[in-house]
Amino acid sequence: MTIQWTDQHDFQALLKRSEIEGKPVLLDLYSPECPGCRSHDRNIYSDPSIARDIMAHTLPVRVPTTDPDRASTDIINNHIYIWSPTIQLLAPDQTRYHEWNGAPRRTRLSVGYESVFHDTPGHLTGESFKAQFLVARGKEALRKKKFGKAIRLFDEAIARHRKDRVTVEEATRWRKVAQNGGVTESTWDRHHQVTTSPLAAAVERFAQTVATLPDSVLMQDWIGRPGAGDWQWYSDCLREIVLQTYQELCTFAVAAERERTKHGPQFNDTHRLLGQHRFAYREFQSLFVGVPDALLDKTPLRSERSIRENLAHVVLAEWWAYRPQILHALDRGRKGLPPQVVAATDTVALHGEPPGSHESLQELFALYERLHLRNTQDFSQITDNELGIRSAWWELGPVELRFRLQRYIWHLRDHAVSIDKILDASGHRRTANHRFASRLFSGLGTAEAALIGADGFLADRVEHLTITINERADEAARLLGQISDTNPTQR
Template identity: 35%
Template sequence: MINQIPWLTHDKYDTAIAQSAESGKPILIYFHSSGCTGCRTLAENTLSDKAVIEPILNQTIPVWVEVESDKPDPRISELVGSHIFIMSPTLQLISSTGDIYHKFLGSPLHTRLDLGYTRVHHDIEGELPVNEFLAQLDVAMGKWNLFNNQYATSSQFFNKVLRESKRETLSHKEADYWNDVAKEAGAYPEDQQHLTFASAAPLAAEVMKFCQILQTIPDSELMIDWKGEPIKGWEHYTDCLREFVFGVYQALVDFSIETKIALRKDARELTKAQEILREWQISYRELQGTLVGLKGRDLDKQHLGVNFSLGKQRTIRNNVVHCVMAEFWAHGSSIRQALAGIRNGISEQTATTKQPVVETWEKYGPPPFNFGTMAQLLDVSESKHKVLIEEFVDVTDEELEKGYGWWEGTPVTIRFRLNRMGWHLQDHAAVIETIAERIGRVRSETERLTARLYSALGRIEGELVGLPKAEQLTITKDIVEIVKERRLTLKEIYT
């Protein structure tokens, strides 16, 4: 027994799975480290409080995982490797089949590092006093019931949090979001809203608006005779919606080619780093293309239903949150630290695992949480992504090949770190497509065509990397008007 709670330890995790399956209670898993001040405070104060012990025992199967050990323990590594994904809270509520239902916001945050992602580093200590822990537990149980279709019960938990917690707390904000879903019996209110990004540039915003209309059109319309005027230059080929869409696609591709040629005539060549950023931008838009047409329910569906992966069953939402968090608060911050070190003549041996994440947090604020509308999350992503592109456009060919350490112990080149920004997004794009298939979300053909437009948008943006914003707006002015005109045509015919 630890802290008056009969926690099952990591070596008894199979017992926890069995007890959870038999009782119908979720598992409360706690990753503790004696070297983490926030963890010790949480264990000694909050988790030892009598007001906390009873609801933990009544509602959950508690499991304690000590992440620091004198010698390697495969079971600890397995559990840590399955549940720590870029600044994960130490407390999580999961099912017997390994589905992660809730991460306790406000508790100390871990980053999973080193080869195999098994070593844990504590980046943000965090504080979760008794009242906030109880509110977070109610949110967790509300989500547990919500995702098991017990809408009335879930609403009871959420309403309790809304009554008893302050509006500025994370528990209140999260309960408010999920309660709207519970009241709609699992339907997400934002599904009726258009996906728009306040931080999107005019071209991106116009393409997204076009895509919003296109993805709502049924496939049966694709080959029907075109009801509008043919596209100029495509008079012989605009005979159906499909060709109209590819007329827009080709306009974007042609524009990217013409832009590249025009800029080269002005003796403007992309540097090696900018070429990498160009590919990264394409990957960024292609990841967004995988989300086309998905509804809120799709984002949060669990998709394996077996515990062989012990928590590696990220939902689509959590994949997107991870990408935003990793791009700006982990990968991007490591490049920022490396460049600062290289430019200031600081040895890579002085790099720390903690510094980049904490400095990014302090300067730009905390990463996004795994609740809220997808539009809000992607808007955060859009604004932070732009910051990184603008920061890294001036990386020189010489700097590109220089190495700097973070957690690795040996120097890693800036080239590798920049390249990773792109293929990491491609990796998760593939995962999201796989999850969509697993949950039975078959993409319509219009949705698939829409995703191609996002890729074409990325090609244009990639060619503009490194140019001042004002110049980018001037260059894209004509293509913005072309897409807008065709969007209005689409809107007139199909809405």
């Protein structure tokens, strides 16, 4: 048995066949110049049992990525997303059931490209391909609500490939969802924290508790202490308490900027840029207030990626793309050396392969929090003069580090829009309390931005603000408890 590959020119016809026959499309982005691709031909696709399973359960298509014609380019545009695995299992609408971990990763050139960079050869073997093929088919069955079939495939993946940690973790997670009839447990809420600093944790806890409350209590008499000073006149209901907290965070930012101007450490342009990114980052998190994990994998928009794929991409781009390119350019610039692209193989050697994206929403955000804070700390060492250092990447010529950091900011904004669009298309309804809770994350970003490059600055004021917000979170939790006692359906 050999694999009968369809080529790129028949891709659209293959998608129609997929819809009619109920078989997914196995997409292989291929080049003979790619060592990982050649390895797949020798060690994976030549295996008769693998070829038989591919032909029995999928419609395989192979798309060339070197000197691509128009048909190939259209497919690459949809399926190489900065740095993507070369093997994907697709639904008829081109949304993805699965991307193979360990497959070669490659980067699409965005401006007039003639080929695709074959960045990393990958480490996929015949056994790991088989393991993930079972998981991929299980995820297909799960999306089609064939829960019994999904459970059998996940069980088979676990039983046959016990030593494959990623496969076992992913199969176990999705098996639980299939066993629950497709219901996914929500994991980022008032019971699951993702932030790490005391101030951020207090804001997150308060925001997530507010988001859990029904809108009917927004104007209800507040059960906690009134605010200090003039705030006493604006502390009569939940709505005012949330807005008070937001304003206190912004007022702290004003005070911090004033104190830094007087006494240092002084702001520089790098700190301001990273402050903009921190604000964008916290607003990005606020999009997910009240969002259940079940929406992570919804694909309401044809050919577009899911929320999970967008979130995983943002994490990958910031840590495995922006970070190595920025730090490498900084190091070379300080040594008086010309700009040079960091090979992706070097990035993998330093950071390891990007993780799978099957984790829960709480786990994905907890990972992002750690990586984001590390980037902020390391980038904050860049001086204003060093912002003029040239950085080489995929562009046709090097750009300044200043521009690279600006792109770092609006890349996150770009994907925030994509996720907001998916949430809207999924029919997700944000309550008024969700929206008020989101403003707390905006306030947090404003306050944190004022402290970039000044670790430990105004520690006493930060601690006082943290205590105040934690007290309000306690009061909101008490209100929620009263509502739950009165109405058990709110539990």
